[in-house]
Amino acid sequence: MDKKYNVLIVGATGLVGQELLSLLETTSIPIASLTCCASFRSKGKTVKFHEETLPIVELDPKLFMHCDIAFFCAGGTVSQEFIPIARKHTLCIDLSSAFRLDPDVPLVIPEINKEALLHHQGVIASPNCTATLLLMAIYPLYKEFGVRRIVTSTYQAASGGGITLIRKLLNDTESALQGHKQSSESYGFNLFLHNSPLSEEKFSAEEIKLKEESKKILSDPSLSISATCVRVPVLRAHSLSVNVECAKDLHLESVYTAMRNMPGLQIQEDLDAALFPTPFMASFQKETFVGRIRLDPTRKNCVDMWVVGDQLLKGAAYNGLQIAEQVIALL
Ligand SMILES: NC(=O)c1ccc[n+]([C@@H]2O[C@H](COP(=O)([O-])OP(=O)(O)OC[C@H]3O[C@@H](n4cnc5c(N)ncnc54)[C@H](OP(=O)(O)O)[C@@H]3O)[C@@H](O)[C@H]2O)c1
Structure with a gap:
């Protein structure tokens, strides 16, 4: 039985x-x-x-x-x-x-x-939720072309900080709408660097987690990641702007093919309707979404992309x- x-x-x-x-x-x-x-x-x-x-x-x-x-x-x-x-x-x-x-x-x-x-x-x-969403998007490229360096800026939702941070976003937004004077730390209609302590080198704990955890998951201590993590006034689902430098020669079509074959990753691009992943569409979804996939014209073998995922679910x-x-x- x-x-x-x-x-x-x-x-x-x-x-x-x-x-x-x-x-x-x-x-x-x-x-x-x-x-x-x-x-x-x-x-x-x-x-x-x-x-x-x-x-x-x-x-x-x-x-x-x-x-x-x-x-x-x-x-x-x-x-x-x-x-x-x-x-x-x-x-x-x-x-x-x-x-x-x-x-x-x-x-x-x-x-x-x-x-x-x-x-x-x-x-x-x-x-870490942000590391998970980043790796879900870049892993197909890592496997297929090798990855030398990743540069990312994140746009992280309040729910990443638990119930307390959601309450702060809602309270500060209401206070701002009522016309009360806001401080520079107010969360309503504002954003701030990720609310985790800074190291001596001025990296936040979130940025360090993103780098160190990614290296451990990929068993690749030489992986280079440069990250800036930011909290934005969004309730749910994190977004990341990502630039990936690959070791082998890249063609856009082979990038798409590699990504299409990654389980749990969905390409979301409708150029005519200008539809790309947003926190609203990614909320309550188990997949990680990627769009705006484009070769970086300023650097050989680099690709830019926009990644969004529900950090409470896949993260x-x-x-x-x-x-x-x-x-x-x-x-
Ligand atoms: N939020 C995210 O997106 C996210 C993503 C990845 C990982 N995580 C991790 O997941 C964990 C939970 O995050 P969360 O966002 O769900 O936080 P949360 O909304 O603040 O919930 C915290 C939970 O922990 C319980 N708790 C606190 N102190 C406790 C204690 N001494 N004994 C037993 N239970 C206790 C709370 O119970 P009470 O209600 O009784 O206080 C509540 O159920 C954290 O470690 C976080 O880093 C969160």
Whole structure:
């Protein structure tokens, strides 16, 4: 008889946790039980799963003992504290950044490096959302032509910063519309460099994640990425402007062919209607979208493109679920 799995979501009331909950309703994983937990603040809340109403319980290490797969979507601090306990009992799929660069933890985008799953030791990390969307778009070129250098600027949605940043965008926008004086940090009708700490060299934590995680996923320490990450007043779905320098000679048609063959990547270009990917069209979609694909006339073997994807899905919950589905398929 097929095995059924006891599943736990840590952080089930958050943006990623809520997406995961709804994706689990249609997963191929046979689910025996689903437990949803969050912080003490959510005690007494409930969530819907299929026709059932499930209570949100407070995170407690005892929950790991009756669980086969635990998804961690409650931030790096919670993952760092609880995954070392949980991994003794259950497979941990971590959506936070806590273990992504740990050499003993596979960092996986299933369309790119699912073979890394074979070597897991109880913990698998799902990459940074922006790194995931970037690699989904450039991987076909990486495979076909080799990639020397990537230059990217990102346009990241508020939901990438969790519920707190969505509230800030909505509150600041309303305050601006009411005519209140805004500060330079106000988010309504404004944008700012990614709200993560800067290194001594003035790179944000997001920019460093993008570079280091991409190298790990592609097992390519020599990959050069220059990134500037920006938060824009968009609720959902990240966008990236990307310039890729390839090692081999490029023809536009072969770029299209390589991209068309990449699972999970969709070319969206209607030149007559001037339709290209936007955060609105990419929202709630599992695919990564690419458009405005053009050769860069200023540099040999370089291609420019515009990439958009729902970072809560392919950049987080959906990628995490794909990891679980793949691990089960490999068993
Ligand atoms: N948002 C994205 O686009 C995105 C993309 C990729 C990866 N991620 C990663 O996914 C994780 C979740 O992000 P999010 O955007 O969903 O954040 P969020 O909306 O702020 O949700 C955070 C969740 O964590 C729970 N939580 C916080 N402290 C806890 C504690 N001490 N014990 C148990 N649960 C606790 C919260 O529960 P309460 O409701 O009870 O406070 C809530 O369910 C983060 O690590 C983030 O870096 C996010």
